[in-house]
């Protein structure tokens with residue numbers, strides 16, 4: 001028998017409770033004010049790679065959707081990140097954060113210095129959405145169910161603990177608090193409606209687990225490279241590179 005929608009939703013939420021990256025020790029350091037300026041910079045550089053790939057992931061998704069109604073709803077995700085005539089968009093906001101922590105935004109936008117494991121994980125997410133069923137692709141986006149909590153914690157923790165934090169540098173996260181709930185309410189309902197067999201529920205749950213792994217492994221890579229054992233892989237960002245002041249000199 002197929003578990004009810006309520007049971008299935010509880011299963012998805014349990015995956016978040018156990019595996020979402022709010023539990024990762026790097027976030028404990030970041031939000032608690034225990035990251036050095038270079039560790040914050042490393043996070044901003046690597047996380048940019050995720051941000052810049054999200055609209056490509058959503059475009060890959062839309063390229064496979066035949067239903068215009070679904071495409072119309074989905075396209076606001078791309079606009080949220082890429083911007084519109086009246087909205088600067090998440091990517092620009094992220095680069096404002098980059099500047100606030102002393103990085104040259106052009107360096108960050110070049111994606112040079114991104115950790116190899118960040119690339120592998122994020123590229124795997126884009127490929128997953130391109131290649132798997134639409135149900136699995138939408139289910140993978142449902143980590144966003146758990147994101148508003150971590151964004152609120154991050155705004156509070158960064159404001160308390162770091163001088164660079166202010167309304168301008170943190171505007172990315174404030175905007176996501178407004179944008180994410182509509183996406184996730186739609187995505188959740190869509191997955192609950194379309195996962196109408198036990199097999200489809202299993203596939204959707206596996207997709208969500210895959211996505212929590214994508215997020216977790218990015219932070220593992222960051223922790224290993226810049227916190228402990230602080231072993232930076234060849235070609236990845238070295239502290240001192242890509243700073244704002246290097247532009248003027």
Ligand SMILES: O=C(O)c1cc(C(=O)O)c2c(n1)C(=O)C(=O)c1cc(C(=O)O)[nH]c1-2
Nearest residue numbers: 054140141142143144146147150151176215
């Ligand atoms: O800061 C975070 O922890 C976090 C997590 C996630 C997520 O759960 O995938 C997203 C975001 N932020 C985010 O800002 C964002 O735009 C976003 C889009 C997506 C997605 O899978 O389509 N996830 C996330």
